[in-house]
Amino acid sequence: MARAELLRQQSTHLALAELKAACANCNLREICLPAGLTTAELDQLDTMVDVRRKIKRGESLYRAGEPFDSIYAIRSGFFKARVTYEDGRDQVTGFSMAGEILGLDGIGQGKHNCDAVALEDSEVCSIPYSRLEELSREINGLQRHFHKVMSREIVRESGVMMLLGVMRAEERIAAFLLNMSQRLAARGYSPLEFHLRMTREEIGSYLGLKLETVSRAFSKFHNDGLIQVEQKFVRIVDIDGLKEVYAHHVS
Amino acid sequence: MARAELLRQQSTHLALAELKAACANCNLREICLPAGLTTAELDQLDTMVDVRRKIKRGESLYRAGEPFDSIYAIRSGFFKARVTYEDGRDQVTGFSMAGEILGLDGIGQGKHNCDAVALEDSEVCSIPYSRLEELSREINGLQRHFHKVMSREIVRESGVMMLLGVMRAEERIAAFLLNMSQRLAARGYSPLEFHLRMTREEIGSYLGLKLETVSRAFSKFHNDGLIQVEQKFVRIVDIDGLKEVYAHHVS
DNA sequence: AGGGTCATTTGATCCATATCAACACGCCGG
């Protein structure tokens, strides 16, 4: 897999074209569907969006073990996915921003296998899975698109495997920052200046590092003139330098 | 996620009931489908299996970048999935044994994003994806089942994330052995005595460890009376002891 | 404004695993 691709694929994202105005007007038609459907089909889709739901910072959209019945289109806000193990330790398994789809982890098990926790006040649209399944049979493009979204999730995770399996700390952080930047750009947000919504500890948990290591890497990048960091605010100053760190990869 | 579940979910496996005689008589009906379909539907399914293909040890079933058009049911043999990065380094992203499904990595991208390499002489059945998609619309249970298989892949990978993100070397090896054992059991093979099909280096690559570390862990488990290892042959002597190592997890 | 809590930074030390190195074993082809 080309490295550039790896970056691109690290989110369950939707193509820019599929996303126009997604946040301004949340319905399935705009958030998670491919173009090329007939008007009648689009109308059918609109009937699928069940409810909008507001989730306050720190609250869970769903929790591991809860029955799975819907997937969610994030209208606004920011989430982390978290798995808690028996011994009480937990691990962040992903971050999701506005315009992305959440809840795929539940498909096929009948229940969710991670918690989705809002990192800031957020709003989502529920999409009942049974309706989606039903409609998938009727609308050709929808099924294909949905499989695409699912498989992107698979590919995303295999990108994370590389992160965790072969990259070293600074490379992981660089990859993380570049990935955030790309995902923000894909949603029309500024890709070079943004607020991290998560703590150093959450970043570390996601990347398989300790919070101190994350902090040190940020400091080092700052001192090296690659980024400017202040608390959760990040400005990418030298994106090529960052890419070099990411690609440096000792052989 | 319960730890036991984690183990269970680490393969793209199929329920035992779905699998009866899978290897003796490879067709889609037996290998990858849920019960409960009508005879007519089953007959339709049989038409989907395109070709059987033999792959010699060391050869690739498919390679990253090749166009994706089929998924594969492994009739016999053993495969590893491998991703090669730009700098020439590669990582093993999974192992697949007889009765499991291979090739899901290609769905949605139109091309495969990893190599599937046979670790021993193997035989697979191709299942053209377009046919599968088509039929999914016609047969209710098939679509649901297929989503299930895909999402199991997602869950599997999140199990691997835990491996790579939070476990230490010996825990990873224990988890790996227990997972192999379970998957073998699910296919009716002896779960306590088996041949690893892969080298220490391949195991290490999969688990994010170096081959020496894998070797040392095996030696230690051997000395501790948990397993007997000789080259690629493994006998699990004290499976509870192994589970303890796996669950030991320093907090 | 004052006090508590949580997030972050930075330094010092430790340790698990990588790395380097040497040797043993099995397998294959000559």
Next chain:
DNA sequence: CCGGCGTGTTGATATGGATCAAATGACCCT
């Protein structure tokens, strides 16, 4: 039978990141 190569084992050493520790700063609540 020999030599070479791939694989595996084991020991010695190096090191990246974890861990421990302390201080600072941001934010919230009253």
